[in-house]
Amino acid sequence: METRINLPQSEIPSAWYNALPDLPTPLAPPLDPQTQQVLTPDKLSPIFADALIEQEMSPERFIAIPDEVRDIYALFRPTPLVRAKRLEEAIGSKCRIYYKNESVSPSGSHKTNTSVPQVFYNKKQGVKRLSTETGAGQWGTALSFACSMFGMKCTVYMVKVSFEQKPYRKILINSYGGEIFASPSTQTAAGRAMLEKDPDCRGSLGLAISEAVEDAATHDDTRYTLGSVLNHVLLHQTVVGLETEKQLKLIGEKPDYLVGCVGGGSNFGGLVLPFLPRKLNGENITFVAAEPRACPSLTRGSYRYDYGDMARLTPLMKMHTLGHGFMPAPIHAGGLRYHGDAPIVCNLMAEGLIDARAYYQRDCFDAAMLFLRTEGFLPAPETSHAIKCAIEVAKQAKPGSCVVFLYSGHGMLDLASYDAYMRGELTNYELPQDQIDQALMLCPDIKG
């Protein structure tokens, strides 16, 4: 039995897979936040690089990966697919469990798959500086890594609660040459307005996005980048699923379950989307999304148009949302605290093509500890949701099933969370219904 299925460098995909033309129902178009009319690409150009706007709406099924991007992918790709034999034994599983290990990238998570092309296209267009937000810090790290590869400047707004929980992220981002501010910051009008209202505000991803978008919109040489949610981000992440498909084929496996955690939906989308054509062709592959009970957008959110950020600067997107004003509890999986989800993932969810499950953070840390003590690697708190879910799926599935989950990142900079877990200080949050109802009241009332 092969434990680690490695591919040679020549097997790094030469094109990303674009799911847009294969969706069973067309994606609801993004709307202009002011007029609520269908958004035209020119509205996005002060914020995003042109090539990325084009990819966001592309009808092409495959989009070539530029050589410059593949060269940097080659520093860590193809990533290994690993059979978690010792985990299987520990849970008495009759199923085979594999994990696709995206934690081997320089920044320690899958986010490098999209930060590299995003920086590349911006650089090519002559942009000098990129701004972004980061939740747990992985996206900020991935972007500052990519900026250092291409010689670009990088400004990161990091949600304050995570900034304080994870001080080493700041050091790492600074080491790559990026600058970083705790959000809400005094750098932007959105940040200053929040600080005036609530000087002790711990921040949210929605607010940090407002700050980063404002920074880009008010500086000519600066563009904004987003580490999840958008179509072009999921597009770039499909290298994960495309490689996984080749690796499974190499050992004669056919996946029955594909499992990933969902914050904005990019690692999950990257794993499952390349398998969508096979699923639509009748192959029995179940896509399972795992999210926190403290931020249950897929399982309890409303499927409707909402803003991507708190200050209502981003386009309106149709998604499963908890409301753009939602302030999540300070759970340790900072990357899973977003109020919405990728429109592509939500479209498939609404079509009944995705099964979503929500978990308490302590149960996820239990699963992470079991993984650590059997397979040896320390997972990110976000990733622990995928592990918890994969274990549950393997226990419930027909014996002999093949379960593949995406190991989205390592937890070496999240040790404070493990410390809190081992001291018994982790709290299980479940979002109360009245909080969801209240946040949803602020969503715009748009049919469609």
Ligand SMILES: *Cc1c(COP(=O)(O)O)cnc(C)c1O
């Ligand atoms: C950002 C992040 C996530 C969640 O984001 P998605 O866009 O849903 O993938 C999950 N795991 C890790 C390690 C992350 O850094």
